[in-house]
Amino acid sequence: MSNDRSDDDAEQKLADRCLTYLLGEMPTAERAEFEQQLCDPDVASLFERESQLLLELADAKTHSPAPPSAAAPPSNAFSATRRVGWLMALGAAVLLLVGVAWQANQSGDDRGNGSMELRIAQAWADSPILSSDVLGDELGWTVEDDGQDETDELTDSIDWMVAAVEVDNVEDGRNDG
């Protein structure tokens, strides 16, 4: 048992010397003596292994001198927080898209209905023939006191119809000319 340990210690010491030599830190006097030892196949074998290890280390990714917080391995709490954050952002994005789509749909309907009403209202405002007097004259109707309500109601409904026809005429006129 103790022999194994002393063998291990001797091997570690020899490996340390190999590393010192490979790193160019061995004093010149000691170096010549060590180089003589390399003729021994066992020493050469251990030296070869140490060379390989050093090359691998030179090529490996080691920890960069980052701040201590970054140096710590990522914890589960951090990962969970980040995951929740991503989910929340995703949810918000979906809600936003749905909202925008719904609003666009609504405004499209409103625009369709509203434009017709607006055009009719403009026709009402612009066209002088839509006054009740002229309308009555043209249609050969006389507004009497008797049946006033009924006439007004009829006139109103006709007015809207005439206005709609007027709008169409205006549109046709624009298209034609």
Place this chain on the structure above:
Amino acid sequence: MSDSGSFDDDGTQPPTEGIEVQWRELIEEVRPGLRSFLTAKLPQAADVEDCLQTVILAALESRPQIPESARRAWLFRVASNEAALYWRKKKTTDRVLEKHGQYHVTADERTAANTFETKETADRIQRAISELSPDVQRIVRMRIQENLTFQQIADQLGTPLGTVLTRMRRAMERLRNQFKDQA
């Protein structure tokens, strides 16, 4: 190639030649060590010299971009590969002589055989490094990848030199054991 180690150093070389000078100086420094190392692996002095020249030529032609701290290790790794190639060629030659067949070990075959092993080793080392504490990882990185001296590391970290040396030694011991166990 016998004089490949000698060079004129007038101190006015452009950067690329400066790198070559660095490699030449390094080769001169480790040439006795390389020779001893190859002596342990090859039977004849002439084979040792042949391999040594091949290693020197490879270093001067490729001048790989690796950290200064790992250049000696690279030279010895190339020497080890060349020694292995010598034995493989010899084995092949013997087999050819025995069977009168024709077979050549190509460089591609050699590379393909080593690639998988190299990647596995690199993965193992990477895992072993990640198990070290961040402070120790930092010391290993500063020494091996950034080529700082231990004194410079101690100064930069504000840590006693002895502590830095101890941490480095323990880290290497740990990495070494894992490397050895799985090799």
